Amino acid sequence: MIQYAAIILFVFGIYGLFTNKNVIKMIISLNIMEIGLNIFIISIGFNYDGIAPIISSTNDLGYIFVDPLPQALVLTAIVIGVGTTALGLAIAKNIYKTYNTFELDEMEESA
Amino acid sequence: MKNLFGFLISVTLGIFMILALTNTNAFPEFGHASIDNRVSSQYLNIDNVEEVGSGNIVTAIVVGYRGFDTLGEVTVLFISALGVAFMLSSPKQKRIDLKFKPNFMLRVGSKILFGIILVTSFYIILHGHLTPGGGFPGGAIIASSVLLLYLADDKFRSNIKSFKILEGVAGSLFVIIGLLGLVFATYFLQNFLPAGHVGELLSAGIIPIIYILIGLKVGSEIAGIVDNFLTEEESA
Numbered sequence: 001m002i003q004y005a006a007i008i009l010f011v012f013g014i015y016g017l018f019t020n021k022n023v024i025k026m027i028i029s030l031n032i033m034e035i036g037l038n039i040f041i042i043s044i045g046f047n048y049d050g051i052a053p054i055i056s057s058t059n060d061l062g063y064i065f066v067d068p069l070p071q072a073l074v075l076t077a078i079v080i081g082v083g084t085t086a087l088g089l090a091i092a093k094n095i096y097k098t099y100n101t102f103e104l105d106e107m108e109e110s111a
Numbered sequence: 112m113k114n115l116f117g118f119l120i121s122v123t124l125g126i127f128m129i130l131a132l133t134n135t136n137a138f139p140e141f142g143h144a145s146i147d148n149r150v151s152s153q154y155l156n157i158d159n160v161e162e163v164g165s166g167n168i169v170t171a172i173v174v175g176y177r178g179f180d181t182l183g184e185v186t187v188l189f190i191s192a193l194g195v196a197f198m199l200s201s202p203k204q205k206r207i208d209l210k211f212k213p214n215f216m217l218r219v220g221s222k223i224l225f226g227i228i229l230v231t232s233f234y235i236i237l238h239g240h241l242t243p244g245g246g247f248p249g250g251a252i253i254a255s256s257v258l259l260l261y262l263a264d265d266k267f268r269s270n271i272k273s274f275k276i277l278e279g280v281a282g283s284l285f286v287i288i289g290l291l292g293l294v295f296a297t298y299f300l301q302n303f304l305p306a307g308h309v310g311e312l313l314s315a316g317i318i319p320i321i322y323i324l325i326g327l328k329v330g331s332e333i334a335g336i337v338d339n340f341l342t343e344e345e346s347a
Binding site: 008067071072 | 121124128132139141144150166171172181187190198241242243251309333336340
């Protein structure tokens with residue numbers, strides 16, 4: 001069951017966000033969460049008999065297709081995820097330049 | 112103690128999510144989703160497919176039906192690239208020092224690979240309305256070819272200014288094509304070119320044109336992000 005695997009990935013990501021104090025590890029947790037969410041959204045539209053929603057000629061329309069709408073939404077979500085990850089890593093690089101550490105605890109001590 | 116607390120919260124959340132997977136219309140049992148009662152049955156309706164003309168239904172949704180949403184998505188990527196440039200760019204940049212020195216074979220081989228990767232990316236962008244792929248994956252492949260050149264040659268600096276111009280031109284043309292839809296048809300980003308036959312390269316009206324623009328814009332934006340991460344201030 002891929003939906004359970006997606007939920008487990010999402011839970012791993014939340015656990016990582018709760019417990020980690022390292023900026024890089026938090027960004028990785030956020031990405032794991034996002035992958036779980038994307039797999040879950042894709043799985044909503046999946047059908048065992050379905051084929052990919054690509055039509056090479058108009059005679060193909062008799063087949064069963066998987067739902068194309070979740071795939072289109074996930075395409076959007078992946079691109080936004082790339083943007084947020086890049087921005088987060090840029091902030092992490094600036095944090096390292098200022099405090100010489102990625103750990104949030106050590107930053108409070110040095111501040 | 113804190114770890115245990117986080118563990119309990121996340122496990123409870125996971126159990127609630129699994130319990131919420133009732134076999135209803137909104138969350139069907141895995142592998143038994145039916146599109147008959149969903150909006151997607153309209154996307155796969157033969158009249159609508161012929162009207163849009165795009166063989167790849169996902170592309171038809173992303174660029175055709177939800178083109179305005181895609182414009183917003185490209186804007187989000189643009190703003191994040193702008194934020195990365197704002198935080199990391201500094202004058203007089205050079206590439207950061209990596210631990211390995213590239214030899215002759217690596218430099219020449221990476222230039223040959225660069226051409227092959229670039230051609231593949233253009234193929235993927237051009238066939239976005241026929242095959243899986245399109246502007247976003249193709250743009251990411253363009254950026255990966257630029258990343259290869261950065262990693263293989265320590266003197267390499269891509270021409271970031273021309274990337275910026277390309278990005279701006281592609282983004283403006285996207286909006287201009289949308290406004291042309293307002294002029295020649297009735298609403299923003301409407302298809303005003305003939306749809307053609309489903310499955311041919313020159314079909315689907317403005318969808319391939321917009322996907323090429325998206326590919327160039329995404330490619331130049333991610334190449335700009337790569338440049339910002341891989342350069343540092345020159346310590347003279």
